[in-house]
Amino acid sequence: DSGVTQTPKHLITATGQRVTLRCSPRSGDLSVYWYQQSLDQGLQFLIQYYNGEERAKGNILERFSAQQFPDLHSELNLSSLELGDSALYFCASSASGGGNTEAFFGQGTRLTVV
Amino acid sequence: AQKVTQAQTEISVVEKEDVTLDCVYETRDTTYYLFWYKQPPSGELVFLIRRNSFDEQNEISGRYSWNFQKSTSSFNFTITASQVVDSAVYFCALIKTSGTYKYIFGTGTRLKVLA
Numbered sequence: 001d002s003g004v005t006q007t008p009k010h011l012i013t014a015t016g017q018r019v020t021l022r023c024s025p026r027s028g029d030l031s032v033y034w035y036q037q038s039l040d041q042g043l044q045f046l047i048q049y050y051n052g053e054e055r056a057k058g059n060i061l062e063r064f065s066a067q068q069f070p071d072l073h074s075e076l077n078l079s080s081l082e083l084g085d086s087a088l089y090f091c092a093s094s095a096s097g098g099g100n101t102e103a104f105f106g107q108g109t110r111l112t113v114v
Numbered sequence: 115a116q117k118v119t120q121a122q123t124e125i126s127v128v129e130k131e132d133v134t135l136d137c138v139y140e141t142r143d144t145t146y147y148l149f150w151y152k153q154p155p156s157g158e159l160v161f162l163i164r165r166n167s168f169d170e171q172n173e174i175s176g177r178y179s180w181n182f183q184k185s186t187s188s189f190n191f192t193i194t195a196s197q198v199v200d201s202a203v204y205f206c207a208l209i210k211t212s213g214t215y216k217y218i219f220g221t222g223t224r225l226k227v228l229a
Contacts (some may be wrong), residue, residue: 002158033217043205043219057214090159100166102149103217105159 003027006091006106010082014114018079025072025093031055032074033094033103034066036098038087049074081113116141117206120210120220135191135223136207137161148182149207154220159205165189170215196227206213 003026028105034046037039045058049068060066063081078085080096088110093101127133139148150162163173163179165182173180177194193200206220 002160021134034217035217042221045216045218048216058216088157092159100147101166104161105151107156107158108155 002104002106004091004093004104004106006089006099006109008109010110010112011108012112012114013051013081015081015083017081017113018077019081019082020109021076021078021089021090021091023074023076023093023106025074027092029095029104030072031094031097031103032068033074033092034060034076035072035090035092035105036087037108038084041087043090046076048097054087055097078111083113086111086113115158115216116140116143116210116227118206118218118220120204120206120223122223124224125228126226126228129198130195131228132192133196133225134196135193135204135206135225137189137191137220139187139206139208141187141208143210145210149209149217150180150191151188151205151207151219152202153205154202156184162191162204193225196225198227198229201225201227209227 005024030051033048036044039064041077048056048062066076088108090108092105094103119138130191133210146167148165152160172199181190203224205222
């Protein structure tokens, strides 16, 4: 158990809908990362937050947004969903914002858009 | 630009064989970190090792060992006496120590260990 909790584990929704994925980082970790893993794209970095502020942005679509709350949990909002958004979404946390501490990953949320 | 290449898409070995997973990286930074993660069939990503760019010492942890060579920009991972439980997808990753702190992952190598 990595200590990172993601909910829900599975999500099935229709095209055009909006969903929210939730992540609780390990106790004491200030940094949260979101990744998308699809069969054809591998692990793609979406966005990073550090202590409530956006730290880095990757290949995140405009239809997607995220935030980190004062209690350090994070949410990833996906809207106007398309079939191609079906993927495994991982959240990871680390103590710092850089690579000097490893990131621990949650079990992922498998999103299926039908 | 930063890039991590895992040229081996899939490897199959018979139990008890040794296997090496290759990882080649590109970066202009002099300071960076390299990682290996394991993704078993259950789906989660499990941290295996972190290595900073100043530490080229090889590391051994049980049946796992890592060979970091800056001269060839490689960070290879060897499993000795493989076991069926080692079957998973293994990812190599790179992160800078300054600027944008995003992990760059390779495409992964699927290891199948056959009984």
